[in-house]
Amino acid sequence: MQKPSFQPYYVKALSSEQAQLPTWFPSGHSEEFQLILRKLFERGFRLMRKLNIQKGNLSNISKNFVLSNPQIHVVMLRRALDGSVIYLARVGSQVQGPSGFMHGGATAALLDDCVSSAVLLSGPFAMTVQLNVQYRKPVPLNSVVVVEGYIDQTNGRKTIAGGKMYHPDGALYAEATLLFVKPRLVEPKM
Numbered sequence: 001m002q003k004p005s006f007q008p009y010y011v012k013a014l015s016s017e018q019a020q021l022p023t024w025f026p027s028g029h030s031e032e033f034q035l036i037l038r039k040l041f042e043r044g045f046r047l048m049r050k051l052n053i054q055k056g057n058l059s060n061i062s063k064n065f066v067l068s069n070p071q072i073h074v075v076m077l078r079r080a081l082d083g084s085v086i087y088l089a090r091v092g093s094q095v096q097g098p099s100g101f102m103h104g105g106a107t108a109a110l111l112d113d114c115v116s117s118a119v120l121l122s123g124p125f126a127m128t129v130q131l132n133v134q135y136r137k138p139v140p141l142n143s144v145v146v147v148e149g150y151i152d153q154t155n156g157r158k159t160i161a162g163g164k165m166y167h168p169d170g171a172l173y174a175e176a177t178l179l180f181v182k183p184r185l186v187e188p189k190m
């Protein structure tokens with residue numbers, strides 16, 4: 001009798017998620033694709049549909065500079081356990097800074113956006129007031145990068161958060177610390 005083949009849960013997850021993935025992403029059969037997502041699934045991240053945040057007054061958020069940029073294709077994942085967010089992004093050839101490499105401002109924008117998503121999805125509306133980026137290695141154009149955003153601590157209206165951008169094999173490109181402030185409630189005039 002033929003044994004049923006063992007199919008890890010992420011393979012099933014991948015096949016149901018694939019239909020939603022953008023066409024730029026490496027095909028579902030490519031090893032790179034399977035490997036990146038498998039590692040993220042194993043760490044508890046799950047794919048988020050942009051559709052989930054395209055409802056009502058949140059619709060403008062996915063139109064922002066990073067998420068709507070045709071040169072920065074983003075697939076968003078989130079881990080319910082701690083609210084961390086991952087952007088799996090493919091950086092196009094026109095996001096160039098130094099020849100052949102990604103512009104540092106675009107790196108900062110991607111980090112800011114990913115960490116902002118983690119903050120916004122986990123709590124009340126807050127804005128970035130400080131962003132400190134450490135650039136460790138130049139990011140090649142036309143490559144897939146993993147961007148991770150997480151919250152460190154919240155104290156009153158202030159939230160300290162962090163982000164990392166790395167190659168899918170784990171090599172660090174950049175890391176950032178951010179301060180978010182929830183705007184003061186403006187008292188209505190009587």
Ligand SMILES: CCCCC/C=C\C/C=C\C/C=C\C/C=C\CCCC(=O)SCCNC(=O)CCNC(=O)[C@H](O)C(C)(C)COP(=O)(O)OP(=O)(O)OC[C@H]1O[C@@H](n2cnc3c(N)ncnc32)[C@H](O)[C@@H]1OP(=O)(O)O
Binds near residue numbers: 112130185
């Ligand atoms: C609407 C609901 C949204 C729900 C979203 C749901 C899902 C989201 C999903 C996906 C999201 C995707 C992407 C995210 C989208 C965009 C990401 C981009 C993020 C950005 O790109 S965002 C733009 C750049 N960002 C700014 O444009 C901010 C300009 N800024 C201000 O608009 C004001 O700054 C404000 C209103 C923030 C605060 O003003 P305020 O008057 O309410 O507060 P105040 O001044 O009193 O400061 C209170 C305490 O923060 C300290 N403090 C303030 N600033 C500081 C600083 N720079 N350094 C150190 N400490 C600072 C003070 O020292 C004081 O501290 P203390 O209390 O200890 O004295």
